[in-house]
Amino acid sequence: MKSKKTTGLKQVRNPYGFIQFILTIFIIIIGIAGAVIFIKYKKQPEQVEQNIQPPLVKVHKISVSDIPIVVHGYGTSQPKAQIDIIPEVAGKVIYVHPELKVGGFIKAGDIILKIDPRDYELALRQAQSAVENAKEQLEREQAEALVAKKEWTQMHGNTRPDSALVLREPQIKKAQSALSSAQAQLATAQLRLDRTTISLEFDILVTSENVDIQQYVVNGQSLAKVYGTKAMEIVVPLEDQELAWFNAFEYSQQTSENQKLTELPEVTVKANFAGTEQTWKGKVVRTTGQVDKTSRMVSIIVEVENPFEVPEGKAPLLPGIFAEVLIHGKTLKNALAIPREAVHEGNQIWVVNSGEINIKTLDIVRKDRQYVYAISETGSQLDVITSSLDAVTNGMKVRIDNSTETKQPEVN
Secondary structure, eight states: OOOOOOOSSSOOHHHHHHHHHHHHHHHHHHHHHHHHHHHHHHOOOOOOOOOOOOOOOOEEEEOOOEEEEEEEEEEEEESSOOOEEESOOOEEEEEEEETTTTTTTTTTTEEEEEEEOHHHHHHHHHHHHHHHHHHHHHHHHHHHHHHHHHHHHHHHHHOSSSSTTTTTTTHHHHHHHHHHHHHHHHHHHHHHHHHHHHEEOOOOEEEEEOOTTTOOEEETTEEEEESSEEEEEEEEOOOOGGGTTTTTOOOOOOHHHHHHHSSSSSSEEEEEEEEEEEEEEEEEEEEEEEEEEOOEEEEEEEEEETEEEEEEEEOOOTTTTTEEEEEEEEEEEEEEEEEGEEEETTTTTEEEEEEEEEEEOOOOEOOOOEEEEEOOSOOOOEEOOOOOSSOOOTOOOEEEGGGGOOOOOOOO
């Protein structure tokens, strides 16, 4: 068995590995020391305070004033007087007004059409003759009565006969009745003759006609349709609460005509017609006297007088025009007219006072399409915010955008 032999040389380690280890430890120590020194002597950044600006808002300048209330409504114009031309006697037409055609204008008193009067003139002469005969008969009976009374007085004094026939009283009454009947027939004949000529006491405009010369017409036949040009009416349905702002029920039968004319609420009628906006003046004359069962609205009647008498360049108010009606009603004392976009939570506004918001609650008495009307106890001017803000509190700082600042709005 062989035994292992060992050499007398000792195993020696690599000296370069030890040096690398020492260098690594040294570099780590230097790095840590540098980091500590950098952190310790690092200059802290300066803290800069941010300047936060209050939100920029738009405002309306609104002052307390006496505000005339205007009630808005809509309706369609229609003639106040619409008439069918219907003859009351029969006969052949011998005259027709040249303007008796659709769109024709006929003045008051002008003859519209005329029926052959000859038959009625003959009837009138017969009635006149009958009246003369009746008068003669009455005079004869009266004369005979005088003779009979004289003879009775001579024979019996002032006593009264037992029978009225002695003094011919029944005969006189019969003759008087015959005369009255003849006079009535004369008046009828005259009336029928007058009715052969048809005219009206006011200006008219023709909407349809169905008659010509030599045409035979009968009593009750419709020959034309016309309407009076003296006045137009507009039926305007309103909610019942709107009636509180003008005198809608103060025109009873006990009110005199002069009072009605002076107290009627004035109205401006507006419509886009003939290529431009036209306006006419009118008045509220009455209500329809009932509440609509379906809509629960009350209709008032607006009258526009002389709708065809307009300045040059203006259009008349024709039937069928759909118009806006502005009723000038009562005046609201010490009130604010606030744009609807400036009202929040139903009855609150945001008022700017010395750069701070002050939330005010309104005492609202009326609303329309553009404004909310409220009673105010102060006479000062208010800067009311119209801008939208996400969150608002009393005392919140704001800035006013002076470029958009507006003054008191014009209410109409």
